[in-house]
Amino acid sequence: MPVAVQAADPLSRAGAEAQLRRFPGVAVVDPSGAAGPGTVTVLVAESADAAATAALRRLVRGAGQRVVLVVERLRETELMEAVECGVAAILWRREATPERLGRAVLAAARGDGDLPADLQGRLIAQVGRLQRSVQGMPGQAPTGLSERESDVLRLVAEGWDTGEIAARLSYSERTVKNVLHGLTTRLQLRNRAHAVAHAVREGYI
Template structure:
């Protein structure tokens, strides 16, 4: 893992806490480097435009998972950080060596981390987006519309196009268009690939 901070004092403080921990191996990293470590720990006062720019760069250019240590964060900044692929967030006031190592370990294993009070905030934001933005457009967080979910569920059950059309009271052409749209949007090769994908991703 590597530690990145705007000011050298913040970076030195975090590095000194982690250097003695056998659970982590510290590496150097700078924006523009050819390779990035498994975990990037970013230290900042808040999630401002510069932090968001760096998070987007990391998301776009590396396979690293990002942990963000911040002094303050609110609902909007949490949403912005989540959009940029942050896997873990903790406040500086809670960033003891033990807690840092726990969060880094969880993120390295594919889990995420948020302070408990932010979990409710994030769930509220998800509900708001579903009801105010996605729902009125017939969309869900799965990336599939309700009609697409129904069609893919019947395909997974082994029904052919005409049977699906009969069950859902659509034309066969509509069913074919729905399947084509799903496979094109998700870059899937055929129906079998589509079924395997949506089942594996928990979309149906």
């Protein structure tokens, strides 16, 4: 499994690479060279500030990589921003042992999410507050998702491709594509990742 490490300082990068080399099945690659689509990138940062968020967008949306974000601290607004950027896993630096870092990388490679328990609680609470604030706005009509749209988006969020989603839900692949196209067009969303982020923000999945 190709894994690249990006960090603001060479010491953090060297430390993360040394830990990953101890994990079976991981091949550490140069982030400026062999890292391409399908690579898992470990991004080490103090926080999910503007620079880290820009790096997340570039890696996920531009390079097609899955990202494990290792941070020292994370504010609630930064947490939601990281999720919307498409981060696959978040790990506290103080908990980034070789075993824990390796598990997060494997989860990202499989398309699974991996968040510390305290961040899961914060994310759920934040999504709930956002949903209540939107519902409480005068004249704000809920966009809503159909049951079929929610089912499809939930599987997209879990990393399933079109064929797998079709088989799981007993739909044709064309039906799955039509559901996603109709959803993104109706809500003016850019792509599948944006649709998942919207559904998370609104509390639909």
